[in-house]
Amino acid sequence: MPAGKRPAENNRSVYLELHHYNPGLRSVLARHLAAFGRRQLSPEGRRPAAVSLTVCRDGDHAAIVVTRRSASLRAHSRQWALPGGRRDQGESAVEGALRELHEEVGLLAGPDDVLGQLDDYATRSGYVITPVVVWSDCAWQDLTPNPGEVELVRPFRFRELARRDSPVLQRIAESDGEVLSMRFHDDVIYAPTGAMLYQFREVALLGRHTRVAHFEQPLFAWR
Numbered sequence: 626m627p628a629g630k631r632p633a634e635n636n637r638s639v640y641l642e643l644h645h646y647n648p649g650l651r652s653v654l655a656r657h658l659a660a661f662g663r664r665q666l667s668p669e670g671r672r673p674a675a676v677s678l679t680v681c682r683d684g685d686h687a688a689i690v691v692t693r694r695s696a697s698l699r700a701h702s703r704q705w706a707l708p709g710g711r712r713d714q715g716e717s718a719v720e721g722a723l724r725e726l727h728e729e730v731g732l733l734a735g736p737d738d739v740l741g742q743l744d745d746y747a748t749r750s751g752y753v754i755t756p757v758v759v760w761s762d763c764a765w766q767d768l769t770p771n772p773g774e775v776e777l778v779r780p781f782r783f784r785e786l787a788r789r790d791s792p793v794l795q796r797i798a799e800s801d802g803e804v805l806s807m808r809f810h811d812d813v814i815y816a817p818t819g820a821m822l823y824q825f826r827e828v829a830l831l832g833r834h835t836r837v838a839h840f841e842q843p844l845f846a847w848r
Contacts (some may be wrong), residue, residue, distance in 0.1 A: 658741025
């Protein structure tokens with residue numbers, strides 16, 4: 626299925642079978658990610674960063690840990706995001722993603738908890754982000770947000786990823802690319818975070834090798 630197209634109706638049954646948190650789900654995600662040939666980008670003047678797509682428990686449901694950035698941050702304040710940030714010098718993407726996960730929401734995970742990685746994504750604000758998929762035994766309610774960086778933590782249930790009205794693609798005058806966003810309850814999460822959530826859905830859940838680097842970001846994310 627070409628990137629940007631919505632899933633066919635018969636694929637929704639697959640989503641519903643995979644929305645429960647259990648060891649079988651972990652095996653499915655790991656298998657799909659292992660079969661995915663992810664694309665790496667050269668920084669070319671951009672700063673390397675990493676984020677974690679962390680699978681956690683929300684009752685019996687599986688969910689991704691999503692945060693709202695603190696209002697006190699100078700850049701991208703109060704925007705929905707994945708735990709992550711700029712990598713330290715000499716730090717790998719996995720090391721950076723796990724460090725930021727611990728610093729932002731208090732979740733201590735190790736390399737054995739990493740299921741795989743998705744495509745690098747170059748942002749308009751000057752970063753190359755590597756998304757790292759992490760499996761956690763924690764419930765999202767047990768996470769402790771760092772108030773200096775995170776205003777709140779919310780679960781993005783796998784069932785929510787299956788919404789028929791998501792993703793949303795919009796045109797803007799400033800770019801030839803389409804801006805991608807994922808609906809999140811009564812809100813939306815824009816690219817780059819939205820694009821990574823969409824690729825997680827397509828690759829890790831459904832095993833489809835869908836690319837997202839071509840999707841545009843909204844103007845407010847360009848700085």
